[in-house]
Amino acid sequence: MARKRITPGKIRLAEVAKLAGVSPITASRFFRNPEALSAGKRARVESAAKELGYVPNLAARALASQRTEVIGVLIPSLTNNVFADVLRGIYDALDGSRYSIQLANTRYSILQEERLLRLFLAQKPAGLIITGINQTADSRRVMEAVDCPIVQIMEVGPSPIDMMIGFSHFDAAKAAIAHLLAQGYWRIGFLGARMDPRVQRRLDGYRAAMTEAALFDPQLIVTTAIPTSVTLGGTLFADLLAKAPDIDAVFCVNDDLALGALFECKRRHMAVPEQMAIVGFNDLEFMASSEPTLSSVRTNRYEMGRNAAMMVIETLEGRRPAEPVVDLGFSVMERQSSARRS
Amino acid sequence: MARKRITPGKIRLAEVAKLAGVSPITASRFFRNPEALSAGKRARVESAAKELGYVPNLAARALASQRTEVIGVLIPSLTNNVFADVLRGIYDALDGSRYSIQLANTRYSILQEERLLRLFLAQKPAGLIITGINQTADSRRVMEAVDCPIVQIMEVGPSPIDMMIGFSHFDAAKAAIAHLLAQGYWRIGFLGARMDPRVQRRLDGYRAAMTEAALFDPQLIVTTAIPTSVTLGGTLFADLLAKAPDIDAVFCVNDDLALGALFECKRRHMAVPEQMAIVGFNDLEFMASSEPTLSSVRTNRYEMGRNAAMMVIETLEGRRPAEPVVDLGFSVMERQSSARRS
DNA sequence: CAATCGCTTGGTAGCGCTGTCAATATCGGT
DNA sequence: ACCGATATTGACAGCGCTACCAAGCGATTG
Known part of the structure; x- marks a missing residue:
């Protein structure tokens, strides 16, 4: 015959109920839905639980109630x-x-x-x-x-x-391009990494904005499936410059790429924004304190x-x-x- | 009398055991310790579990075994x-x-x-x-x-x-300072934010290294309890320059501060490292691709x-x-x- | 004043799994 | 062929909690 596996010192709901002078199920209700108890029992169960330092067993709760928290x-x-x-x-x-x-x-x-x-x-x-x-x-x-x-x-x-x-990542990217166009830039490159669905939609937004302005040119787009990084931003920006040396601005799908592009500009002694405008995406904290400060699309x-x-x-x-x-x-x-x- | 709460479609361990022609406890052992089963039963339980798409109930397991995974x-x-x-x-x-x-x-x-x-x-x-x-x-x-x-x-x-x-954060900071000293810098500032115990020990390491070189000066230290950020790096660096305008290097307790200090240098047209050396801590990815590239202490x-x-x-x-x-x-x-x- | 209603409370059983030990099967050695 | 040792397997109950009903109780109503 199997022996009982009672755990001696452990405080279970039953102990709390006994101390409070109620049934276990009433004690259970105190934790699940206190309003269902009368004020007196509620107080008794509460103080009993506190006195014993009761901690509910989540596994038992999940098993009995058929759901977890x-x-x-x-x-x-x-x-x-x-x-x-x-x-x-x-x-x-x-x-x-x-x-x-x-x-x-x-x-x-x-x-x-x-x-x-x-x-x-x-x-x-x-x-x-x-x-x-x-x-x-x-x-x-x-x-x-x-x-x-x-x-x-x-x-x-x-x-x-x-x-x-x-x-809407599409709208957000489109708005970033609209901003660059409004500032007088027209040969705007696109830098993309990772290219997950959301980044893809930012590319769609870029394409839409550029097409509407009759400025779209596939030569302006550089993307890769490689995960993003600041270093990659520099590399992709260099690739973009090789493909389209006449760009006057670049939209980066995230701020790491933007920062990498900024550093690459510095290395090439290109003045930002005079020779090259940069806009990032996400508005990470550092964008506001770089030199020059970097424009970005803030998301919440x-x-x-x-x-x-x-x-x-x-x-x-x-x-x-x-x-x-x-x-x-x-x-x-x-x-x-x-x-x-x- | 309470009614049975059987869940009809659910696949439990008992179902797997029945299909495999073994007892539930044997099926249980298959998941817990497959080596304990004979090869035949092991294969039967395995295929039964797969056929039924059995997924163990973690709550029941935790309750019965008195431990979680x-x-x-x-x-x-x-x-x-x-x-x-x-x-x-x-x-x-x-x-x-x-x-x-x-x-x-x-x-x-x-x-x-x-x-x-x-x-x-x-x-x-x-x-x-x-x-x-x-x-x-x-x-x-x-x-x-x-x-x-x-x-x-x-x-x-x-x-x-x-x-x-x-x-050892102490040793790591000390090594960073030793590096700066070896490079010929001697008036080395310290920038610290958040000041949790690990940062505190980096400060101790800095202090030890500077004291050993007989270069310690409390004026060189700027710290704050504020959480770190790139922006804060710029601010603290400005504070440091105000306190000790003659510094030739700065050790930052993390890379965000270092990046902020770098940008602040750029804003002030201070050449890095000619007029101001910078060393960070952690060696985040961007440190290797900034302009100039930033020294840091790499941690694993x-x-x-x-x-x-x-x-x-x-x-x-x-x-x-x-x-x-x-x-x-x-x-x-x-x-x-x-x-x-x- | 009996019938009805809503609110609290309790009894019972079971959620799905595994610890415990007993029972059986297998094996090598003498 | 017998014995004990080792490897497998199974029966049983219980882990701690809550769902499900039913029952108690005072208040309300015609």
């Missing part, structure tokens, strides 16, 4: 500053709440993403935050089948799986993460946001590197 | 590039293993850290990775009482709680994370590392910004 977060990169800000927003929003975060890194692969998604959903998460709107058809299917709030972040687009928060990354987490929580608590798709917009930060052409 | 990670910041690299190493090491990560952000507060620690340990993590060696006495006590592998990362020091991996952040996670796993699998304290060292990357004085 974990919000899954799928992002493509841990190193990218952009996602660090988003994550900070998510963690801040969840801090102090009952929910915790399970983070996974898709490494910019939608197949990896699908695998992780299945892994997550099998554990019945309370909610899910996933990057972008380009999931595989299978991923979409499993997400639509599952019954938990899901927020797609980083961009907005048609047909959200559930909820969505972000901005922290707010994106924060709001996404809040949308999940509100849905879980029955206060579903009125608007499932939130466009956080962007703003073109006009600085020295794209000052008006004299 | 979660490794807790406590880091002070999500935005700091340094920790992004460490995290990447941890995630990479655990990718494909049975273990998952629970990440929490202490925001550089050891009280916050203590709170999170208690939260984590209450859920019986498989292991723990914690930043630094400056925990509260209470934190130390609870960690010593708990029975799971713990790795302290980012620095090495005496009396590890369990295991430790990092490097990715390896630190990776090895820390591997040390935890090895301990869990009974192959405890021979050496509980690992010093990963550092290297002074000598670049243009600290070229020899002519």
Whole structure:
């Protein structure tokens, strides 16, 4: 016969209930839905729990209730500053709440993403935050089948799986080019790295703006699948200059590339912006304090993460946001590197 | 009488066992310790699990086995590039293993850290990775009482709680100053932000090196508790110049400050390194591609994370590392910004 | 004053898995 | 052919909590 496996010193809910003089299930309700208890029992359970230093066993809770209090977060990169800000927003929003975060890194692969998604959903998460709107058809299917709030972040687009928060990368890039055109630049190069779907849409925005202005020329575009870096910015900028020596401005799909381009200009003794205007994307902190200061497209990354987490929580608590798709917009930060052409 | 809460479509371990023609406990053993099964049963369980698409219920597993397969990670910041690299190493090491990560952000507060620690340990993590060696006495006590592998990362020091991996911030800073001295600089300023314990030890290293060279002067030191940024680097550098206009070099406790100092030099038309040498710390990617390229102290952040996670796993699998304290060292990357004085 | 309603509270069983130990099968040595 | 040792396998109960109903209770209503 199997022996009992009682753990002696451990404080279980039953102990709290006994001390409070209520049944275990009433004690359980205190943690799940305190309003359902009468004021007297509520106080008794509360003080009993505090006195014993009760800590709920999450595994038992998850097993019995068939759900967890974990919000899954799928992002493509841990190193990218952009996602660090988003994550900070998510963690801040969840801090102090009952929910915790399970983070996974898709490494910019939608197949990896699908695998992780299945892994997550099998554990019945309370909610899910996933990057972008380009999931595989299978991923979409499993997400639509599952019954938990899901927020797609980083961009907005048609047909959200559930909820969505972000901005239009197409419009943002187009606005950056419009700014350069308005400042008097016309031979505007494009530097792109990694070329994930969002970067691709920035390229589309560039192309649209340039085509509208009848200035489009494929020679102006330099892209690579290599992950971005400052060093790469310098290299790509050099490639661009080789292809199109007559450019007067360059739009970089992120700020690392922009910084790399700036340094390459310095190495070549090209004056910025007099001989070469530069505009980046994301508006990382350093853009405002470089010499010259660098123009960029500011995106609301922290707010994106924060709001996404809040949308999940509100849905879980029955206060579903009125608007499932939130466009956080962007703003073109006009600085020295794209000052008006004299 | 309570009704049975059977979930119809769900594939449980019992279903797999039935299809494989074995008992549930044997099927369980297949996942826990496949070698314990005979080759025949092993193959039968494996194919049954695959055929049914069985996914284990982690909550049930945790409840029954009284432990989880979660490794807790406590880091002070999500935005700091340094920790992004460490995290990447941890995630990479655990990718494909049975273990998952629970990440929490202490925001550089050891009280916050203590709170999170208690939260984590209450859920019986498989292991723990914690930043630094400056925990509260209470934190130390609870960690010593708990029975799971713990790795302290980012620095090495005496009396590890369990295991430790990092490097000496004191030695690293001292080596950076020694480099500057060897290059002919002697009036070397110090720029510090955030001033967490590791930064503090870098300051100690600076002080030791300068004192040994009989060059120490408190006027050369500018620090602040404000979180670091490139902008702050410029500001602090300006403060330093105001206090000590005759400096010929500056050591910055991180690369963001160094970059900010570089930009400030450019704004002031001070030639680097001719009029001002700059050395940073961490050797982030951009340091090698700035103009001029910036000297820095390279630290092995990715390896630190990776090895820390591997040390935890090895301990869990009974192959405890021979050496509980690992010093990963550092290297002074000598670049243009600290070229020899002519 | 009985019937009804809503609010609290409790009893019972079970969520899906694994620790414990017993039972059986297999094997080499004498 | 027998014995004990080792490798596999199975039975059972229980990990700590909550879903599900039912019951108790005072208040409300016609």
